[in-house]
Amino acid sequence: MTNLNGIVEQINLLEPIPAIASQIMTKSEDPDSSLAEIADLIVKDPALTANLLKICNSAYFGLPRKVESVQNAVAWLGLDQIVELVLTNSVSDNFNKGLQGYGLGEGELWRHAVTSAHVAKNLARRYGVSQNKHLIYTAALLKDIGKLILGRFVAFSFEKINILVHSQGYSFNDAEKNVIGMNHEELGAMVGEKWSFSEKLIYIIRHHHLTDESARQDLETTLIYLADIICMMMGICSGTDGLSYRFYSDVLKRINVSEKDLQAIIAETSENQQKIEHLLKLF
């Protein structure tokens, strides 16, 4: 077992999420807050506004006219898109690095995070939870934040983890827990607590591999899980952990995902990937 306090202390080494992004995250998760309130928050932060306008004016969006204000950007792209861009932008510095231990090169965890966020968003639309779409997007984007810290400990203990996974039938997250004393879900939830994420967001990060049976009853967590396994199956930047997580067919049945649906979602993700690749270059 590793010194767990030593691991937890390393949360401080992460690039803290900007306060404005946390506020926007909280507002966007709250069904009672209005779109205007969110736009107001963005406008109050000149650095964020400048960055956002730069992104909105990039060739990616191909807008017919230059966007010069947040109101303008919202009018052209819609507030949902603007919220996504702000949230994505606020965490890109942390995720856009290589990741020792998980065998991921520079930008690979980022590609996985953004792709799974888009898959999750599409699943939310498909399975009728659009009122929580920002939460679902954010949760999919941030679910592996614990890996940013746990990576070096995984690297150190990799042989032991690998044996448990490939000789003793452990899932990768269970093997992390067994060998290191903590897995990337728990560590990610601690980051969420430290950064004052909402309770629901912390819950999803903590349970996104659905090891805990009660989490399998939760629709939002299930959709994040499903987005994650779809990315794993498609090989979207899976590393040393590969596809070594547990599959729960009863969960798919519960939310009415058939084999054909699963294939259709994979096909749809593949078709969107080029667009996501362009999007990744904006951050």
Next chain:
Amino acid sequence: MGKYQRTANAVSSMTAVNFSEMKISSNPVETLVAFSIGSGIGMTIHDPVGGVGGVLNFILPDSTKANGTNPEKSPFMFADTGITAFLKALFEQGAKAENLKVVIAGGAHIIDQTGVFNIGQKNLAALKNSLADYDVKIHHEAIGGTKSRAISLEIGSGRSIIKTFGEEEEKV
């Protein structure tokens, strides 16, 4: 095209073949590579006589289950349409069915992903079905399990290299 690296003898190039893509080459200093394969299958085919080869990186077994996706637009997403188009393109470049060396890697699954949801297994079955139509055999395969893989093909030597995380690489 891919990144160019100067080697002792020539300028060699490496070209990535992303999922739902296929690439063919007769450039002897080119290496085609499909990185990060999960349930999909990376398939290298080489004809040493014709000096031509290619890599197909498909992710789904059956274009008729595409549900909204147009297989004509994305033929290389699927085993059925992808393998047919891949072989046709190789034959057009002068490859002959009897010369072909086929190597495949991928078809992995999530732990306990059995039955109808095991897309990796379905991909393998679909691949075998399609190859049987052309009487083409598989020379070597690294299939199944829960690890992701990468497969590359050196056009000049016809050698395929399979990399599986945590294992020795296989050169065939």
